[in-house]
Amino acid sequence: MTENVVEQTGLRETRQIPAPDPDREPLKANVFEAMAKAASQLTPLFPYDHAGSIVPCGAVLIGGPDNTYGHFFHWNAVNEVAITYGSNQAMLATGQIMATQHLHGVNSFLRDEKNPEAYAVMVITQHQSEEGDQTEALIARCTNCKEELVRYDYDATPFPLPGYDTARHGEADAPIRQFPTTLGSIEFVHRRNSEEGRTCSSCGHVNDPFPADIWGWARTVTQTHAVTRAHRALREAAPTQHEQENPS
Template sequence: MTAQIDAPAQKTLGWFGAGGPEKEPLKENVFATMVTHQGMQQQRELFPYFGPNDLVPAGAFSYSLPDMPRFHFYHYNEQQEIVISMASEGAPLKTGQIHVQDNTHGVTTFLTKPHAPRMESYQICLITIRMRPFAPQNEAKMFRCSECNELIFRYDEDMHVGPPHRFYQELPNIRVYADAVDKFNATDRICPACGHQNEPFPQDIAGWRRYADYIELANRARGDIEKAATAEGFDVEVAQ
């Protein structure tokens, strides 16, 4: 799944090297992307480039809620993620800090007091991963028992190529997270080691399923309006 701009880059970009860049360089404000996020720790891609060997920067945020449910899982990625704390209050990563994630790492709200008053604590991060040149690119989502830390669920998926869409592409790992949560929540979540029944993961707060649903809806609606125009005799030219 590659979103490629076919138009050649401007000649003024020759400083990228002979022939210029393969894709048009774009500019985005990570803070401005916050208004289009679907939920807590939902990575929001800054650019439409998810192809082989691409760098994929994405914004993510979390903030405190007095009734915050347990928000914790483990994540494995064959490619290490680079995290830059763009701004934070009440978070372990201070504004401007850079952190290189281990291939397997825990994921929470990353707030010292996640149950503080609403949005008293927050963090906004820029998370960057690199797409591998060739498939597969495995990611896994794991849940451990909240009582004894025994592994009770693991979901692996190749996210090198996401679902094909005609108009608007999606960051494929978000659907992996949504699918993993749905599958985990559908189990009894009982730990085989200590017998504790773990709470379901808060899919709604995370927003991953909304992201995947809205991508599908946008593509479906765009296709439907073109079908309607064609049925009325209009000459529709598809703009990717």
């Protein structure tokens, strides 16, 4: 704010946005381009998932005669904000912004998921804890009586906080880490689709399996795992400086 403006308005800056972290240069992403080609719902649009990051994630939900998304609940210790970038026949209008509760329902957000004209392109921005452990949970309820079928709690503590789990989410030098929500989602599906997970302890109803394929999480987790191994293979194939300087 220039001195001239300060004089005219009496306004003074009380807060300044700090300069960008040199390890995380500002980037831009196009959600339409990203979600035309992404492997799963909730695909992080930027390569930053460190403690304190905001993590905008893309989703594209599409209706079709054979499409079924099911329904579950996500519980996150930190808030999320959903922006709908474009939709038709959806519960969320184009341009609509929604801040979620810690516990929120997740489904296709389409009015009729069998309608091939229905779609929604969204960005769900999750936040990574700045300190302490971060936990999330996925919950399934019985379609018959709404009783809780499965609650799957998982650790989502971001890199590089002390609680970060390298075995789950990747070594410190991994080029791409597993996104905790995606990994937790596929683990939730394994439990939810077990015989025990499908059977309601309250009313005995055997629920249909959760339709995991349409969400794409398993594909993203296995792709991330393969990419991480490929990156390691390339590093290991590169000659060391000693070998370069002393060719045999």
